Amino acid sequence: xxxxxxxxxxxxxxxxxxxxxxxxxxxxxxxxxxxxxxxxxxxxxxxxxxxxxxxxxxxxxxxxxxxxxxxxxxxxxxxxxxxxxxxxxxxxxxxxxxxxxxxxxxxxxxxxxxxxxxxxxxxxxxxxxxxxxxxxxxxxxxxxxxxxxxxxxxxxxxxxxxxxxxxxxxxxxxxxxx
Numbered sequence: 001x002x003x004x005x006x007x008x009x010x011x012x013x014x015x016x017x018x019x020x021x022x023x024x025x026x027x028x029x030x031x032x033x034x035x036x037x038x039x040x041x042x043x044x045x046x047x048x049x050x051x052x053x054x055x056x057x058x059x060x061x062x063x064x065x066x067x068x069x070x071x072x073x074x075x076x077x078x079x080x081x082x083x084x085x086x087x088x089x090x091x092x093x094x095x096x097x098x099x100x101x102x103x104x105x106x107x108x109x110x111x112x113x114x115x116x117x118x119x120x121x122x123x124x125x126x127x128x129x130x131x132x133x134x135x136x137x138x139x140x141x142x143x144x145x146x147x148x149x150x151x152x153x154x155x156x157x158x159x160x161x162x163x164x165x166x167x168x169x170x171x172x173x174x175x176x177x178x
Contacts, residue, residue: 013146013174015125017164020072021150023117024162031087031110034154041149041161049149049163053077058099060111061135067128070170073140074111075163081107083158093158104137125174145171 021038028036058081061073076084078099085106086093099107115132122130144165152160166174 010175012125013171016122016174017148017150019121019125020114020118020164021152023121024114024150025152027110027113027117028152028154028160032154032157034157036152036154038150038152041151043148045149046147046163049161050147053163058107058137059139060107061138061140062111062115062132063135064170065131065133067126068122068130068170068173070173071135071140071165071167072132072170073144073165075165076161080158080160080162084110084160108134108137140165140167142167 017040021040025036025038053075056078057075058078059073059075061071064070064072079095082099082103083093085091085099085103088106088110089102112134115134119130119132145168146164146166148164150162150164
């Protein structure tokens with residue numbers, strides 16, 4: 001069961017997730033040179049995606065600071081991570097799931113761009129400046145209080161699916177009544 005089914009989402013929490021989604025969408029559009037759309041998938045898609053990623057995933061972590069505190073992370077398949085890095089590095093997509101050091105650097109840079117764009121968008125949600133400090137390509141420290149599946153699509157490109165993970169401190173800040 002997803003942790004997110006344990007409490008209702010506040011408008012502030014929903015706006016936070018929407019801001020991340022739209023920010024990633026904007027950066028993907030810039031990097032790919034193609035329009036992207038974003039959607040949150042139904043909670044029922046989470047268990048199947050988690051099972052499929054068990055052996056071949058990569059985690060990305062940020063620490064929220066200033067007007068929000070807590071950890072924000074994403075989990076994605078290694079194949080999608082390589083594909084994103086290839087997009088940023090202007091390499092042809094070759095379907096390879098082998099991640100090189102260049103790909104690690106590329107995915108790190110791309111997620112830093114996502115975090116920077118999200119910080120600007122989330123300023124109004126948080127009531128002031130927010131920073132997302134890059135922690136690295138590491139698993140979340142401890143259990144996530146919320147996990148949700150986000151997906152970006154663009155004509156002619158394979159959809160990108162990520163699991164967004166928020167720790168309890170961040171969820172509490174965004175969903176104080178939860």
